[in-house]
Amino acid sequence: MAAEDLEPVALSALQHWAYCPRQCGLIHLEQAFDDNLHTLRGNAEHARTDQPGVETAKGLRVERALPLWHDALGLNGKADVVEFSRSGTPYPVEYKHGSRHKAADIAACDEVQLAAQALCLEAMTGRPVLEGAIYYASSRRRQPVCIDEALRERVRQITQAVRAMLASGQLPPPLTGPQAARRCKQCSLHDRCQPETLGNSTLRALRQHLYEPD
Amino acid sequence: MELLNTLYVTTPESYLRLDNDTLRVMLEDDTRLRVPLHHLNTVVCFGRIGLSVPLMHRLAQEGIALVLLDDHGRFMARLEGPVSGNVLLRQAQHRQALDAAFTLDTARACVAGKIKNTRQVLMRGAREAKSDEDRAALSRAADDLAASLRALPGVADLDTLRGVEGEAARQYFGALSRLVKPDLRASFNMSDGRNRRPPRDRLNALLSFLYSLWMNDCRSALEATGLDPQVGFLHALRPGRAALALDLMEEFRAQADRLALTLINRGQLRAVDFQEREGGGVLLATEARKTVLVAFQERKKEEIQHPLLTQPVALGLVPLVQARLLARAVRGESEPDGQRLGYVPFITR
Numbered sequence: 001m002a003a004e005d006l007e008p009v010a011l012s013a014l015q016h017w018a019y020c021p022r023q024c025g026l027i028h029l030e031q032a033f034d035d036n037l038h039t040l041r042g043n044a045e046h047a048r049t050d051q052p053g054v055e056t057a058k059g060l061r062v063e064r065a066l067p068l069w070h071d072a073l074g075l076n077g078k079a080d081v082v083e084f085s086r087s088g089t090p091y092p093v094e095y096k097h098g099s100r101h102k103a104a105d106i107a108a109c110d111e112v113q114l115a116a117q118a119l120c121l122e123a124m125t126g127r128p129v130l131e132g133a134i135y136y137a138s139s140r141r142r143q144p145v146c147i148d149e150a151l152r153e154r155v156r157q158i159t160q161a162v163r164a165m166l167a168s169g170q171l172p173p174p175l176t177g178p179q180a181a182r183r184c185k186q187c188s189l190h191d192r193c194q195p196e197t198l199g200n201s202t203l204r205a206l207r208q209h210l211y212e213p214d
Numbered sequence: 215m216e217l218l219n220t221l222y223v224t225t226p227e228s229y230l231r232l233d234n235d236t237l238r239v240m241l242e243d244d245t246r247l248r249v250p251l252h253h254l255n256t257v258v259c260f261g262r263i264g265l266s267v268p269l270m271h272r273l274a275q276e277g278i279a280l281v282l283l284d285d286h287g288r289f290m291a292r293l294e295g296p297v298s299g300n301v302l303l304r305q306a307q308h309r310q311a312l313d314a315a316f317t318l319d320t321a322r323a324c325v326a327g328k329i330k331n332t333r334q335v336l337m338r339g340a341r342e343a344k345s346d347e348d349r350a351a352l353s354r355a356a357d358d359l360a361a362s363l364r365a366l367p368g369v370a371d372l373d374t375l376r377g378v379e380g381e382a383a384r385q386y387f388g389a390l391s392r393l394v395k396p397d398l399r400a401s402f403n404m405s406d407g408r409n410r411r412p413p414r415d416r417l418n419a420l421l422s423f424l425y426s427l428w429m430n431d432c433r434s435a436l437e438a439t440g441l442d443p444q445v446g447f448l449h450a451l452r453p454g455r456a457a458l459a460l461d462l463m464e465e466f467r468a469q470a471d472r473l474a475l476t477l478i479n480r481g482q483l484r485a486v487d488f489q490e491r492e493g494g495g496v497l498l499a500t501e502a503r504k505t506v507l508v509a510f511q512e513r514k515k516e517e518i519q520h521p522l523l524t525q526p527v528a529l530g531l532v533p534l535v536q537a538r539l540l541a542r543a544v545r546g547e548s549e550p551d552g553q554r555l556g557y558v559p560f561i562t563r
Contacts, residue, residue, distance in 0.1 A: 030300045030440065169302050171545060194538055197522045198549060206521060207555045210326045211367045213333065213360035214563075 009162045011068065011077030014116050014155065017162050018109035019183060021172035025165055026189050059086055068120035073159050079117045081135075090125055092117040092132040099139035103182065110134050112158060115151040174198055218255035222507045223263050224500065230257070230265040232272050254278050256434060260503075261285035279434055286497075287426035289433065289456070300440030307458075307544045311445050318375065320461070320543060320557045321448035322366050325379045327465030327559025329366075332386045333359040334562055335468050339393040348392045355389035358382070375448070383408065391417065393475050401485035402478050412495030416488045417474065419496040423503065424470035425463070427510050428533075432466065433459035435533035439541050462536060465559040469529070473513055477506065520560065536560050 016024035026032045061084040069076040081093040094114045101107040111134070118129040134143045145151075165172060174195035175183055184195045197203055221237070223230065229240040237254065239247040251272065256279040259265070265280075270293055273280050280293035310316045333356050340352035362382035369375045384407060391404040394417070404417045413419040433456050436443045446457025448464070477483045487502035498506065514530025527535065536559065543557040 030303060032300070032440070171547065173547070173550070176550065192538060194522075194535075194542070196524055197539065198542075198547070200522060202521055203555060203558055204549075206558045206561065210323060210330075210558065211363055213363050214330070 006071075006074030007163060007166060008069070008074050008076045009159050009166070011075055011113055011116050011120070013162050014075075014158050015109050015113035017158050017165075018112045018154075019106070020175050020179075020187065021161070021165065022174050022193060022195075023187055023189055024162060025171040026192060028162070029166060029169065029171060032189060032192055060084065068117055068124065070116075070120040070123045072123065073119065073156065074163065075116055075120055075159060077117075077120075079121075082117075082121065088125065089127050090121040090129055092121060092129070093142070094132070094134045095137060096134055097137045099136045100134070100141065100143060106183065111145050111151060112154055114145055115147050116155045116159070118147040119152060119155055219249075219253050220256040220258055220511065221249055221254055222258045222260070222511075224260045224503055224507070226262045228263050230259075230263065230269055232266060232269040237269065251276055251278065256281060258283060258430065260287065279437075281430060281434070283426070283430070287423055287430075289430065292434075292437070294437070303440045303541055303545065304442045304445075306546070307442055307445055310544050310546075311447065311451075316556075317447045318369075318372060320540075321372060321375055322369065323557045323559055324448045324461045324464045325375060325382075326363060326366055327561060328379070328467055329359050329363045329382050330559075330561050331465055331468035332382075332471065333363070335393070335471055336386065336389055339389075343392070344396070351392055352389055355385050358385040372448070379448075390471065393479075395479050398478060412491070412497070414494050414496060416485065416496055417478070419488055419498050420474045420477070420483065420506070421470060423498050423506060424474055424510065425467065427507075428466045428470050429456070429459055429463050431514075431530065432462040432533045432537075435537040436462060436540075438534060439537040441537060441541055441544065458540075462533065462540065465536070465561075466533065468562065469513075473509060477509055482509065518562075522558075532560050 010028060013024055013028045016027055063082045063084065064080065066079045066082045067076075068079050079092050080095040083091040083093065085091065092114060094110060094117065096110055114132045114134055118132050121127075121129045130147055132145055132147060134145060135141070136143065174180065174193055180195055184190055184193070187193070223239060225241060225246075227241065228246070231238050231240065233248065235252070236248045236250050237257070238245055239249075257273065258281045260283050262285075263282075270280065274293055282290040282292070284290050310320075336352050336356040336359065340349050340356060343349035343352060359382050362378050362385075365378050366375070369378060387404060387408040391399060391402065394402045402415075402417045404415060406414065408421070409415075409418050410422050413422045433443045436458055441458060443456040443459045445451065446459075446461045449455065449457035449460040451457055482505055483502055487499050487505070489497045489499050491497065511530075514528060516529050517526040518529050518532070520527050520532060520535060522539075523535065540557055543555075546554060548554050
């Protein structure tokens, strides 16, 4: 398929998909969005970084809210912060309001988003981007992330999966088991998604006895 | 989920305006009320109410619904903010509405919800009845509803289904005035059953008003979920009719009936709170409306245990929970084992 025919996938969708495909579907397919404490904090954090602008510090050129795209992969979005070294090599920094999630697999969802930004920057500037960082506002930690081949492959796979979902129009099912237990509680779309009402024996029983008087 | 307030503005000639982060209600040059916007989920205006365009902008921006009703509580218009309208869900809904099996299955579930919940009203009345005659009549009506409920699985088409529903409603309303305290029955009888447009007795007038409040909440819940409130399954499509909102409301009618009976039996509403118009139409008086609105809002705050949720939820949020369950059925989402369960209405104990 020619690059211009690809329906663009939002960079943020990759992070959402990595966290939970259904969350990604609700936001990017159904355009649903509900705020919770986490998203409100995130908004407040981004209100600061989302001001487009350039500044110079320590010889770095810093771009905020920089538009990014990748024609071959069909990605587009914005980077919170990109630092350009004197030689012009970009270094993306993704701002997250919390601190790094203790569970490595959840923290890794943010790395996918960062790696996708790195791939965009490579395609845009023609310079290799081998590292970026995630800045955690609460802990004020800047965590460098190596953009290795495994992470790049993950970006490509997730991009394909998101595009297939958008094309099918089908909302993915909720998470189940231990993943659901760890991820659903902190999700702002929990009430809309109703994960606990699927595969629930109560629902089945209610449906079965719907036509019987009590 | 948090149940935020609905502001009902009923005083004619009131004017609403934006005052920083609050909504200010003016009457002539007096400020009558200030409400912080973050306490509000919906603003409902009855009849001749004015409001400023800056306020409308802000309501849209905050996702606070603005609903305009006429003097009688009939829906006129709703201001929608930018985050709404899920075209894929609506498309699925329109497709399902053309699918006879899905339509019948969903419509049947809605009727079952209504019959089960109204039957609970009668059974509770029978348990608390003071006279044998009342107890017997209420039990008889409850048995009739049980028979209607059992007949539902065998119903093969929508017309028959609507027939079963109509018959159940007739039995139910035939017995409902027996839940009014005996000494109040002269003022609040329902000897002609349910009637409307206009209601012709006080109980019917009160029910009509409460139904319009629930109807409005059901409609808002569907809109918030992204469903098209006009495309229903039980109720036929008709221009100007919110058929799906009527479908969803069926399971909440018993809630309205219960509140009506409470207001009457506790003496919060009396015969003088209703106006009889020439020719026999009966209306709830303006002052009494406030009593009903306050009681309705209070009732919606009461927390109940929804059978499918792990935490208690305010009754006022149940339409939203149900609208989302309905959206799931409409999307054709399956259980992990691949089975489709269809819509499950909210059943009270």
